[in-house]
Amino acid sequence: MSKTIQVTVWNEFRHEQKNEKVKAIYPDGMHAVIAQALREGGFEVGTATLDEPQHGLTDEVLARTDVLFWWGHLAHGEVADEVVERVYARVLAGMGLVVLHSGHFSKIFKRLMGTSCDLKWREADDRERLWVVAPGHPVAAGLGESIVLEREEMYGEHFDIPEPDELVFVSWFSGGEVFRSGASYRRGAGRIFYFRPGHETYPTYHNPEIQRVLVNAAGWAAPTPGTAPVYGNAKPVEGVQP
Amino acid sequence: MSKTIQVTVWNEFRHEQKNEKVKAIYPDGMHAVIAQALREGGFEVGTATLDEPQHGLTDEVLARTDVLFWWGHLAHGEVADEVVERVYARVLAGMGLVVLHSGHFSKIFKRLMGTSCDLKWREADDRERLWVVAPGHPVAAGLGESIVLEREEMYGEHFDIPEPDELVFVSWFSGGEVFRSGASYRRGAGRIFYFRPGHETYPTYHNPEIQRVLVNAAGWAAPTPGTAPVYGNAKPVEGVQP
Amino acid sequence: MSKTIQVTVWNEFRHEQKNEKVKAIYPDGMHAVIAQALREGGFEVGTATLDEPQHGLTDEVLARTDVLFWWGHLAHGEVADEVVERVYARVLAGMGLVVLHSGHFSKIFKRLMGTSCDLKWREADDRERLWVVAPGHPVAAGLGESIVLEREEMYGEHFDIPEPDELVFVSWFSGGEVFRSGASYRRGAGRIFYFRPGHETYPTYHNPEIQRVLVNAAGWAAPTPGTAPVYGNAKPVEGVQP
């Protein structure tokens, strides 16, 4: 990357403090593992968590964030609406957003999608196979034709999202379900990628192929400079003919 | 149509009561003219307006509505959030929604789009040419290659909407702007069509070609029966392999 | 349907004449079973097969066809280029096209997609589950949340097609693969639906849910009247400003 992209990894960070099983996998929180993977991918990375003041997402932090990662699950309702609006405004202005796993039900993702974002789920050690359906898409760079996760939570269709701009991954689960696991959207000037895997009780974010997707997504979602749109009342640019 | 589709035309109905110019064009309100066009198109049509209790959009009315038309402008902020949520839930469950002109800034449209829905505008008697860019799309049925409106308000790009599922009309304005004037989306099981023309001080909804688009849009947006999705915790449909 | 839509079911009709197993399932050819299902769905239906003169697809037949179904497999190369061009021109002019199963490799589908349409496959009695990912889409009308086929040929990703306009079905296979099994496109004024199931050695087209999809697809793909586009050199519709 010719300029260093600034990433902020936001994590609810509750499971890791309450649940011994999760803590064993992510002793410093999932955000620490994700952030480290992104640093190794060449990004400058900060983290923020729910229990910090303003959830760690102050105006200053968001202003310097090119791409925001979002993991939440238990406590979507505790995220202040004011912070959600701030993130929302930044996405429309161009900040990238990568929504992970149970972040599908976060306020910010539902706000940007305009749908319920509901789905089927099951915690039963399903095997997951994420098939690449868009080879050549930047988020799939460097992968083989599928990623296999020996144990993951199942998410199944129907996933109530708008038709993706581009569908990159489709998951197969051993219990018989499928899921649109990697989907891209543009909202305003901002790029959004939803990526399914990452249940807290599995070591998914330690997986090098999953980390590769996170790195790819950060690069893909980084803002494009220029073209600040102009809104509101406008004089004609040509003479108005009667 | 083999079964009669039920349409409800919702109108803010304020301009027509306050502004003599508008009243002269739409003495009974824009909703009356739109409803009549839709009746002639073979639909059963009711109307509802802002100042009725619950804005005329009770559970009963919405439950029997297949397609809701929405015109608002001055008083988007007066539409109760509770009613917006009710309409939103019905769209996700399959009700069609046709959003007209300044309805682009309505709470319900912004809620479903996930964007600001902002745009450029000018009231200066621009000529508008709506070009069909998707011949063969049901909403363009029976039209020629463009619709010409001698005088209309201008709406110009950038129009802050998600990439449309299908783009049907693009407008040319004499003042030099363009606009994505007919755009379709699916949200949940519901189909949404945004249609640009219809400023209150012009007789746009009396235009037979515009009426044809409204009739087409109602037919296209009508719900499809079946496939009620199932969400939440799910047992495997195949044996889970360890 | 208020007017009767004319459907032509085209079938290669070779397996049924050479292979006893296939003949036992489709004694009069797959086209006979598909045609009967469509008749029961309210369409007027004719059939055409490879070994008829001009493959049964004369100008007259195509001129009166609203929607063409296409099943081919062994003998794609025997379909005359001249007939392919005739079908292609009719699709761009508005005729619907429903491409079934191994028709993915037909000349007409590859011509309209602009890609190789290649995929993975396996004949091994996989179980297939077709999940509806677009509830509310007309092609999914009246279905439950999935269709289960106890035995089918497997088709797996990557399926080399353009990003679908709308993705309606995603298949799960017991052997571990997924597939985009129902995908819609518009080309010119014509609507195209690709539908995966239907290997000749299984009784798939006798399945009532599969037949429901075929009926839905025929209704969805039927042409929209009007808006014949005008191409070529054009006089200005406004005065050209210097």
Next chain:
Amino acid sequence: MSKTIQVTVWNEFRHEQKNEKVKAIYPDGMHAVIAQALREGGFEVGTATLDEPQHGLTDEVLARTDVLFWWGHLAHGEVADEVVERVYARVLAGMGLVVLHSGHFSKIFKRLMGTSCDLKWREADDRERLWVVAPGHPVAAGLGESIVLEREEMYGEHFDIPEPDELVFVSWFSGGEVFRSGASYRRGAGRIFYFRPGHETYPTYHNPEIQRVLVNAAGWAAPTPGTAPVYGNAKPVEGVQP
């Protein structure tokens, strides 16, 4: 760019040799001006023209090309089918393709689109305004909200292309038409961008904003490494259940 992307600019190069007006604007051919702009944008750039052996597009040239630009007009029919197939195969394998102006009617663009790619046109010194409808798209990086070309050939809708994956520019013409002037597609692993302006009798490719778009498009269309899809007969990756 962290690695140097290899661009080949292909030009028919006939107008510049036959027409004094065109020669005055592009004495070394349009490809020379486009190539120079791309070099200044940081790419390694070669050129190729129709009258070279194999039109300059040998296997070796294509193998090392990351992004191919294509300008043709008079002599689409003289481009050998064999070369078209070679370019087509490379695009599906990941090579980017930027199709310019009258290249809309080239064999390669029609092959990849699957449509007629027909349109309206007029050489009458129309003013063109290219409005950005996708701010935040990489191809629009660094632009203002529109590009104004004082004189250009008009291209008008209906433009017979598939629904773009992403629509980036819409043109306004002084004669009353609109046009989808910047449209992106993916075919196989390759990214394709169509960009409208560039009639040979106008100095369009000397325009710095147009050059900026060309540079942006080259960067956006450059291939993504990895994920070579596997096609054909496939063993199950899971045990097949009877």
